[in-house]
Amino acid sequence: MADFNGSKFNRRGVLKSSMALMAGGLLGRYGMEKAAAQAEPAVKNVNLNSSPSTLKITDLRYAIIVKPGPSPCPIIRIDTNQGVYGLGEVRDGAGYQYAMVLKSRIVGENPLNVDFLFEKIAQFGGISRQAGGVCAVEMALWDIAGKVYNCPVYQMLGGQWRDKVRIYADTTESMDPKEYGVRAKERKAMGLTWMKMDLGINVLEGMPGTVMQPSGLSRWELRDQPHPFLATEVTDKGIDRLCEYVAAVRDNIGYDMPLSMDHLGHIGVKSCIRLGKAYEKFNLEWIEDVIPWYYTDLLKQITDNSPTPTITGEDIYEIADFENLCKNHAVSKIHPDLATSGGILRTHKIGDMAFGYGVPMAMHFAGTPVSCMANVHCAAATRNFLALENHSLDVPWWQDLVTGIEKPIINQGFIKVPTTPGLGVTLNDEELKKHVKPGTGYFEPTPIWDEPQSRDDAIFS
Numbered sequence: 001m002a003d004f005n006g007s008k009f010n011r012r013g014v015l016k017s018s019m020a021l022m023a024g025g026l027l028g029r030y031g032m033e034k035a036a037a038q039a040e041p042a043v044k045n046v047n048l049n050s051s052p053s054t055l056k057i058t059d060l061r062y063a064i065i066v067k068p069g070p071s072p073c074p075i076i077r078i079d080t081n082q083g084v085y086g087l088g089e090v091r092d093g094a095g096y097q098y099a100m101v102l103k104s105r106i107v108g109e110n111p112l113n114v115d116f117l118f119e120k121i122a123q124f125g126g127i128s129r130q131a132g133g134v135c136a137v138e139m140a141l142w143d144i145a146g147k148v149y150n151c152p153v154y155q156m157l158g159g160q161w162r163d164k165v166r167i168y169a170d171t172t173e174s175m176d177p178k179e180y181g182v183r184a185k186e187r188k189a190m191g192l193t194w195m196k197m198d199l200g201i202n203v204l205e206g207m208p209g210t211v212m213q214p215s216g217l218s219r220w221e222l223r224d225q226p227h228p229f230l231a232t233e234v235t236d237k238g239i240d241r242l243c244e245y246v247a248a249v250r251d252n253i254g255y256d257m258p259l260s261m262d263h264l265g266h267i268g269v270k271s272c273i274r275l276g277k278a279y280e281k282f283n284l285e286w287i288e289d290v291i292p293w294y295y296t297d298l299l300k301q302i303t304d305n306s307p308t309p310t311i312t313g314e315d316i317y318e319i320a321d322f323e324n325l326c327k328n329h330a331v332s333k334i335h336p337d338l339a340t341s342g343g344i345l346r347t348h349k350i351g352d353m354a355f356g357y358g359v360p361m362a363m364h365f366a367g368t369p370v371s372c373m374a375n376v377h378c379a380a381a382t383r384n385f386l387a388l389e390n391h392s393l394d395v396p397w398w399q400d401l402v403t404g405i406e407k408p409i410i411n412q413g414f415i416k417v418p419t420t421p422g423l424g425v426t427l428n429d430e431e432l433k434k435h436v437k438p439g440t441g442y443f444e445p446t447p448i449w450d451e452p453q454s455r456d457d458a459i460f461s
Contacts, residue, residue: 047148047421050082055148057111060103060137061446062096064437068398069366069391074099074132075427077443078140080111084147087423088140089371091132091339098124098133103449105457106137112148114141118343123458128315131340138343139374139423146422153374153423157348157381164414165379166387168194168260168362171249172394175203181248187393191412194258194285194387199245200265201234210238227266227291228298234271239278246282258285258387260311269298276306286311286333286362293325300330311335314364317342322350326357333386337364339371344378351382360384366391369402369409373423380417388415400431 059079066072071093078086090099102121109117118138125131142153154160171187174180180197187195204210213232221230234242249259261284264275272290279287286309290302293312303310309332316322317340325331334354338347351361361384365375372390379385390410392398399409402425405418418424429442436442 047084047150050080050084050148052112052148053110054081055084055110055112055144056081057107057109059446060100060106060449061443062090062099063432063442064096064440065368065401065432065435066437068368068395068401068435071366072437073367073371074136075368075370075432076136076140078106078111078137078144080144084144086111086140086143086147087370087425087427088136088138088143089339089367089374090136091129091337091371092366094129094132094339098130099136100133100446100449101453102133102137103446104452107450111141111144114138114145115345117141118345122342125317125342127317128340131317131342135339135341135343138345139338139371142344142374142377143422150421152417152419152421153344153377154381154417157345157378160380160417161383161385162380162417164416165376165385166194166414167390167410168192168196168258168387169390169393170262171195171197173198177245177248180245181252184249185252188253188257190393192257193413194260195249195253196260196262196288196389197246197249198263199242199261200263201232201238201242201267202265203245204234204238204241207238207241210235210241222266225266226295228268228295230266231268232266232271233268234275239275242275243278243282246279246284250282255283259283260285260288262288264288264290269302272302273305276302276308276310280307284308288312288335289314293321296324296328296330299325300328303329303331309333311362313337313341315340319346319350319353323353323357326354326359329357329359331359333360333362335362335364338375338378339365339367344374347378348382351378351384355384360386362386363388365389369399369405369425370423370427372409372415373402373405373418373425376415376417377423397431397435401428401435402426403428 057078058081062074062076064072064074069092073092074090074096076088076099105121121134125134146153171184201211211234288311290310291298293316311333312331313335314337322334336347336350341347354361363375365388375388379388399407404426405424406416409415433442
C-alpha cells in the first residue's frame with residue numbers, strides 16, 4: 001500500500017476517516033466551531049491590518065533617484081485603503097511617465113489580483129525601456145501581496161531553488177589593457193565569482209588598420225543604426241589588439257571564474273563570428289547583444305559558427321520573442337531585464353519556458369535595491385538562473401537606500417534571499433531624499449494623473 005507521512009492508506013483507514021467525517025457532521029455547530037479554532041493559526045498568517053477581499057488601490061506616486069546606477073531610476077509607490085503599500089521601480093533611464101499613465105487604470109482595483117491587473121496594463125508596455133512603467137507596477141503589486149499574506153514574493157512563485165543569488169558586475173574600463181587587467185583583479189578581490197567586461201571597437205579609435213568603416217558616418221548612424229547596415233568590420237590587426245585586453249583580464253583573474261563580454265560595437269555578422277573564434281581561447285561565458293535581437297536568423301548564424309556562447313534579451317518585452325530565440329537556439333543563453341520583460345511573474349515564466357528548450361537564463365539589472373530585490377526573488381524561484389547583473393558596486397550609498405534587509409546586501413559576490421514579506425525592503429527616506437532629482441519632489445501627490453491621459457485601451461467588440 002502507498003505510504004504517506006508514515007501512515008498507510010488502507011481500507012480500515014478509509015473507514016475510520018469516513019466515520020470521523022460523519023461524527024463531525026453529527027456534532028454540528030460544536031464541530032464547526034472546533035474546526036474553525038483549529039484553523040485559526042492559518043488566518044493569523046495574514047496581515048490583520050488588512051482585509052484582502054476589500055483591499056483597494058488608492059494612489060500611485062513616484063520619486064526619481066539620481067545615479068544609483070548608470071541612469072536615474074524612478075521608484076514608485078502604490079498606496080491602498082488599508083495602509084499597505086507596495087514598491088516598484090521603473091527601469092533605469094526610463095521616464096516616470098511610463099508608470100504614471102497607468103494610475104487611472106489601477107486605482108480602485110484590488111492589488112492582490114496581480115495577474116489580472118498585469119493583463120489590463122500590459123498593452124502599455126513595449127520593447128526596451130517602454131515597458132518600464134508596466135513592470136514597476138507589477139513589482140509593487142507583488143510587494144503588496146507578500147505583505148498582506150505575510151510571505152516573501154519568491155514563495156508565491158513556487159518557492160526557492162536557491163537561498164542566495166550570484167551577482168556579476170562590470171569592470172571599470174581602461175584604454176590601457178594592463179590597467180584594465182589590474183581593475184579586474186580589484187573586482188575579484190571584492191569577492192565576485194563572476195565578472196563582465198565591456199570591450200568594443202571604441203578602444204581601436206586612432207589605430208589605423210584595425211577597423212574598416214566608411215568615413216563620414218553621422219552620430220545617428222554610429223549609435224542608432226542597426227549593426228548590419230554600417231559596413232563596419234574588424235581587421236586581423238584589430239582582433240589581435242582586442243585579444244590583448246581579454247588576455248590582460250584573464251591573466252589577472254585566472255580561468256577559475258566566468259568572464260562575460262558586452263558592447264562589442266556596431267560590427268557586421270562576419271566580424272562577430274571572427275571575434276567569437278578569436279575569443280575561444282579565453283573561455284568567455286558569453287558575448288552579449290552582438291546584433292539586435294530581432295534578427296533571429298542572423299543571430300543563429302553567429303551562434304552556430306562562434307565557439308564563444310552568445311546571449312541577448314535585455315530589451316525584449318514579449319515572452320513570444322524570447323521563445324522564438326530559444327526554440328531556434330538563436331542564442332546560447334537569454335538575458336531578460338525584469339524591468340523590461342514584464343516584471344516578476346512573466347520573467348519567471350520566461351525562465352521556465354527557456355528551461356524547456358535547454359537554455360540558461362542570466363538577468364540584466366541596473367538600478368536601486370528595490371528593483372534589485374524584485375530580481376532576487378525571481379532568480380531564487382527560477383530553476384535555470386545563472387547570475388544577476390549589478391552596476392552599483394562603486395556607489396557607496398547604494399545599499400543605504402533601503403532598510404529591513406541584511407547588510408551588506410552584496411556579500412562576497414552573492415545576495416542573500418530575504419525571508420521577510422513582499423520584496424523584503426523598506427525605503428530609507430532620510431537617505432533617499434539626499435539623492436532625489438532636484439525639483440521633482442519625493443512621493444508627492446499626483447492628481448494630474450488621476451484621469452486617463454489617452455483612450456487607446458484595447459477594446460474588443
